[in-house]
Amino acid sequence: MRIAVLDDYQGVALDAADWSVLDADIEVFRQHLGDADAVVAALAGFDVVVAMRERTPFPRGVLSRLPGLRLLVTTGMRNASIDLAAATELGIVVCGTRSGAAPTVELAWALIMGLVRDVASDDAVVRAGGWQTTVPGDLEGSTLGVVGLGRLGQRVATIGRAFGMDVIAWSPHLTEERAAAAGATAVTKAELFERADVVTIHMVLGEATRGLIGADDLRRMRRTAVLVNTSRAPIIDQSALLQAVAERWIAGLGLDVYETEPLPADHWIRHPDAAGGTRVLRSPHMGYVTRASYRTFYGDAVEDVAAFAAGTPVRQLTG
Numbered sequence: 001m002r003i004a005v006l007d008d009y010q011g012v013a014l015d016a017a018d019w020s021v022l023d024a025d026i027e028v029f030r031q032h033l034g035d036a037d038a039v040v041a042a043l044a045g046f047d048v049v050v051a052m053r054e055r056t057p058f059p060r061g062v063l064s065r066l067p068g069l070r071l072l073v074t075t076g077m078r079n080a081s082i083d084l085a086a087a088t089e090l091g092i093v094v095c096g097t098r099s100g101a102a103p104t105v106e107l108a109w110a111l112i113m114g115l116v117r118d119v120a121s122d123d124a125v126v127r128a129g130g131w132q133t134t135v136p137g138d139l140e141g142s143t144l145g146v147v148g149l150g151r152l153g154q155r156v157a158t159i160g161r162a163f164g165m166d167v168i169a170w171s172p173h174l175t176e177e178r179a180a181a182a183g184a185t186a187v188t189k190a191e192l193f194e195r196a197d198v199v200t201i202h203m204v205l206g207e208a209t210r211g212l213i214g215a216d217d218l219r220r221m222r223r224t225a226v227l228v229n230t231s232r233a234p235i236i237d238q239s240a241l242l243q244a245v246a247e248r249w250i251a252g253l254g255l256d257v258y259e260t261e262p263l264p265a266d267h268w269i270r271h272p273d274a275a276g277g278t279r280v281l282r283s284p285h286m287g288y289v290t291r292a293s294y295r296t297f298y299g300d301a302v303e304d305v306a307a308f309a310a311g312t313p314v315r316q317l318t319g
Contacts, residue, residue: 060086097300111254142163145196226252
């Protein structure tokens, strides 16, 4: 059996689990493979592919050109970049792994606190030999707006209440009862963007949520407010986001997700001049990346491969 482990950016996959239990030839790809043709060329002859989240897409056009592929393992139990229907038709078994909410919630709060307390600016000032130059904001007494009050959003809301924040929430089907159970107040979408000092997004990307947050929403935000996205980039209209930052509709922007990943070198979000005075914190899609998460991901991946080889697949995502 030949196994390809993809997008191991930090070079930790083989140390994060005991791969020796598998009777297999394992090749680790640390660099992103690139476009569809590059993926097909690199993976020809592999029986099993272990994909890290959505770093490498597997649409029908790729899967159909990998006739030797028998098992595709994705970390996590949801991967929008894998065509599960095509995999089923082609006889490719797709399995997932366990994952936790805590790492993404923690990063969301790291970005929120970094923006509100302006940590990056203070760090730059001290390194340059200066001292106090800014007056940061407050969490206590401010309003946290949670877009999407699911598993992650509820945990974010709990932490917001611990900081003494007033928590409001919106999603298309959120009821007052569910919001109250999470310690939040259900409001309209417009009201959330108008009232919140901090807006944080915790929605799943799908056809219904693509471009869910547009220019009208961003224009409603206070000029002193900050926006954080640790979910998926296309949930926010990217043209509107660029305009909001360039024209300083908001005070701060924290991003962990981007339309193209890895982020191209010439992307506007990399360049401070594009921010127009808006504070921007950039994280390279690290919401799920922790030592414990990787141990779970790769440990479960080994179990998935072993179970498949034994004829009893586990955590199967295809029929």
